[in-house]
Amino acid sequence: MPVWLSDHEYHVLRAACAQMLPSEDGAPGAEEAGVADYIDILLGAFTFDPPRIWAGGPTSGRMGGDAGFVRFHRLSALDELAWRMRIEGSRGLPEREFNGPVLGLQEQYRQGLAALGDDFAAVDGDEQRRRLRADEGFCDLLYGHCCEGMYGAPEYGGNRNGVGWSYLGRDGDVQPRGYSDQDVSEP
Amino acid sequence: MTTDAIIIGSGPGGSTAAEVLTRAGWSVVIMEKGRNHLLDTDDLTKPASDYSNDEIKFMVRHFLGPDPLIEPRAFRRSTDEGEHTHVGEVNSIPSTVGGGGTHADGKVPRFREEDFRLLSTYGPQDDAHVADWPLTYDELEPFYTEVENAIGVSGRAGANPFAAWRSGPYPMPPGAPMYGAVLSSAAAERVGLHPYEAPTAANSIAYDGRPACNNCGFCAFFGCPIHAKGDPVALLTKTMATGRAELMAETYVSRIRLEGRRATGVDFIGPDGVERSMEAKVVIVAGGAIETPRLLLQSGLEHPDLGRHLMVHFQTIEVGHFNDLRLHPHRGRSVTHVHDDHMVQNDASRAAAAEANLPWLRGGLVEHAGGGFLVGGARHVPWGSGHARAMREATMSEQIWVFIMQGEDLPYPTNTVDLSPSIRDARGFPVARITYKPGRHELAASRHHGKILQSVLEEMGADWTIHTSSPGVPEFGGLTPPTPESRHVIGTARMGDDPGTSVVDRWGRVHTVDNLVLADSSVFPTSTGYGPTLTLVALAARAAHHLAGTTPGTTSGANEGSTT
Numbered sequence A: 001m002p003v004w005l006s007d008h009e010y011h012v013l014r015a016a017c018a019q020m021l022p023s024e025d026g027a028p029g030a031e032e033a034g035v036a037d038y039i040d041i042l043l044g045a046f047t048f049d050p051p052r053i054w055a056g057g058p059t060s061g062r063m064g065g066d067a068g069f070v071r072f073h074r075l076s077a078l079d080e081l082a083w084r085m086r087i088e089g090s091r092g093l094p095e096r097e098f099n100g101p102v103l104g105l106q107e108q109y110r111q112g113l114a115a116l117g118d119d120f121a122a123v124d125g126d127e128q129r130r131r132l133r134a135d136e137g138f139c140d141l142l143y144g145h146c147c148e149g150m151y152g153a154p155e156y157g158g159n160r161n162g163v164g165w166s167y168l169g170r171d172g173d174v175q176p177r178g179y180s181d182q183d184v185s186e187p
Numbered sequence B: 001m002t003t004d005a006i007i008i009g010s011g012p013g014g015s016t017a018a019e020v021l022t023r024a025g026w027s028v029v030i031m032e033k034g035r036n037h038l039l040d041t042d043d044l045t046k047p048a049s050d051y052s053n054d055e056i057k058f059m060v061r062h063f064l065g066p067d068p069l070i071e072p073r074a075f076r077r078s079t080d081e082g083e084h085t086h087v088g089e090v091n092s093i094p095s096t097v098g099g100g101g102t103h104a105d106g107k108v109p110r111f112r113e114e115d116f117r118l119l120s121t122y123g124p125q126d127d128a129h130v131a132d133w134p135l136t137y138d139e140l141e142p143f144y145t146e147v148e149n150a151i152g153v154s155g156r157a158g159a160n161p162f163a164a165w166r167s168g169p170y171p172m173p174p175g176a177p178m179y180g181a182v183l184s185s186a187a188a189e190r191v192g193l194h195p196y197e198a199p200t201a202a203n204s205i206a207y208d209g210r211p212a213c214n215n216c217g218f219c220a221f222f223g224c225p226i227h228a229k230g231d232p233v234a235l236l237t238k239t240m241a242t243g244r245a246e247l248m249a250e251t252y253v254s255r256i257r258l259e260g261r262r263a264t265g266v267d268f269i270g271p272d273g274v275e276r277s278m279e280a281k282v283v284i285v286a287g288g289a290i291e292t293p294r295l296l297l298q299s300g301l302e303h304p305d306l307g308r309h310l311m312v313h314f315q316t317i318e319v320g321h322f323n324d325l326r327l328h329p330h331r332g333r334s335v336t337h338v339h340d341d342h343m344v345q346n347d348a349s350r351a352a353a354a355e356a357n358l359p360w361l362r363g364g365l366v367e368h369a370g371g372g373f374l375v376g377g378a379r380h381v382p383w384g385s386g387h388a389r390a391m392r393e394a395t396m397s398e399q400i401w402v403f404i405m406q407g408e409d410l411p412y413p414t415n416t417v418d419l420s421p422s423i424r425d426a427r428g429f430p431v432a433r434i435t436y437k438p439g440r441h442e443l444a445a446s447r448h449h450g451k452i453l454q455s456v457l458e459e460m461g462a463d464w465t466i467h468t469s470s471p472g473v474p475e476f477g478g479l480t481p482p483t484p485e486s487r488h489v490i491g492t493a494r495m496g497d498d499p500g501t502s503v504v505d506r507w508g509r510v511h512t513v514d515n516l517v518l519a520d521s522s523v524f525p526t527s528t529g530y531g532p533t534l535t536l537v538a539l540a541a542r543a544a545h546h547l548a549g550t551t552p553g554t555t556s557g558a559n560e561g562s563t564t
Helices: A007-020 A035-043 A077-088 A105-116 A125-134 A136-151 A160-168 A181-185 B012-023 B055-060 B118-122 B137-151 B179-190 B233-241 B288-298 B347-355 B374-378 B387-393 B440-460 B533-548
Strands: B002-008 B028-031 B043-047 B073-076 B086-088 B245-248 B252-259 B262-269 B275-285 B314-321 B335-339 B364-370 B400-407 B416-424 B430-435 B464-470 B516-518
Touching: A007 A035, A007 A105, A007 A125, A007 A136, A035 A105, A035 A136, A077 A105, A105 A125, A105 A136, A125 A136, A136 A160, A136 B055, A136 B374, A160 B374, A160 B387, A181 B179, B002 B012, B002 B262, B012 B028, B012 B137, B012 B233, B012 B533, B028 B233, B043 B233, B055 B374, B073 B416, B137 B233, B137 B533, B179 B335, B179 B364, B179 B400, B179 B440, B233 B245, B252 B275, B252 B288, B275 B288, B275 B533, B288 B416, B288 B430, B314 B440, B347 B440, B364 B440, B374 B387, B400 B440, B440 B464
Parallel strands: B002 B028, B002 B275, B028 B245, B073 B430, B275 B516
Antiparallel strands: B073 B086, B252 B262, B262 B275, B314 B400, B314 B464, B335 B364, B364 B400, B416 B430
């Protein structure tokens, strides 16, 4: 059940993410990592309290220490203004349009996913790639978020169970363990 | 309310001034427009636990600020381009308690003797206002020593054959060398260069109540989760422990109140959005070389050189790829080795200068660095089939090694900071507009020294190399954005003895306002090719000691409680 997107938009988004980061040759892709959930949670960040913008610190608990990442930071009034502008757009509100209108991520996704077509999930891979490349701006936005959802901290909703990291042999966050001097200096 | 000193900005310069003044018995109020994620809000004498190994939070979502939607900057390369060509992030240094110290990876070299007398040593350059500083290295050395001990610097005296003299050893030995740097340093030595362990504000051993760095790799651009970094945490916790300081985060100073030759206080907007005023005997501005002139211009201070001579270090970026290596640059403290050879004149650099029709040229400190961040690195790997394999092979991360030369920018009067005529921040004030482009000197230095760096990468075994720069310029392929990405912002309120050609005097005091002091890198007359942090901190300590009538290492002085 998506947080912000409609079920149909979420369905299209999953297909688009899977095209960008496919599961192949035993490698996990966007599907295994839940990349579409990462994006949906970003778009719906303000449906959570505190908003799902900044994970807490100092440790995630994966390498010891407390599971602090799950305690998201509270936003200041200015932080909230910035992130509502970024996610929701300015919506004609004067306090958000001091430098002109801002097109929010929600609207960019709503338009971008609609432009991919209602049948996007059903068409073949070549056609999906063609449609994705047709809108360079949306393609770039989506790919950036795919990378975040694949390789960022799992607390943001993607990189489920750390699959993006484990396939690469990477640890992700490493505090409080860190690395030994030998880890640093030797091959 | 009146205090001895209002300090605007809690970064390395402001924190240092606060620590020195409160140690001498002054009361200070530190106003910081960003949020406090550095100190525990329940006990400001202790560090907070907000920082983490989180690439999304720090590299994508502006946790340390400024958010470019709230506090954008305007940019253009020259006045020929109209009002601006870009609005958003430009040279952004964190806007948060601790300022630029929080995100830096802590390379803190000292300048060398000749850096303080560039005009006398090498002579003038066309189009640039090359100048000597109104102080010498010898005068600053005791303050370098004091601040190295205060923030905690690891390094090895004598490791750099070109270094200036120093009165004592580093407070700590160097930390563990990164594997890639071991290889690149060996290659550099074979090419005749002199790499050495970077003087680094990260604890190699437990120091001053803070732990040793555990090499987590989230150093450059991240706050340190264990506070092993020499960001202003040590300075600020000590300042707060005196009981003579108040830290006001999320407090935006909109104007310094100027009356004749006096600054009487400031107008500020607190986190509640209400505008208030506060009086002080002394006002110290430490907002950095972009925000400081912005505030001074906003306050009506007038000087023909205010906002001029912006320098950012034109970065030469030499990238090498190594098919047969896994350099794991994500382990360790981002940069462990550097070399200074490109700051030193030799026959080859003189020939390169002559070829470019320049009297001389200097490059800058070269950092031996890798990539390694997964989200940022993945953006450079194509999407679609093959993405996962390329990521696993780490073609664009663990097989990459990079030299970044922080090239000396000359002080051109045409590179400036002023107030944008149309772009505003969220509070309604005009934002800083940066007008910047490299000159012939910077481009010639990049061409010349870039070839040497390429030869080192080839000696190291690179199967391909790329030469680029920041900002991107057409002659180097324009691979990078035209806005400079350097966080070394320097100049805009230069220091000097002549009030006609400098904004502040040798103590950082504005020539025309007796109790207004600048404590950041805006006062540098020249940029050298070294990161500015340690020198701006040493200058801030020197300015504060001068105000308080104290000397380095002392705790009380003649001017206790401010009589300035």
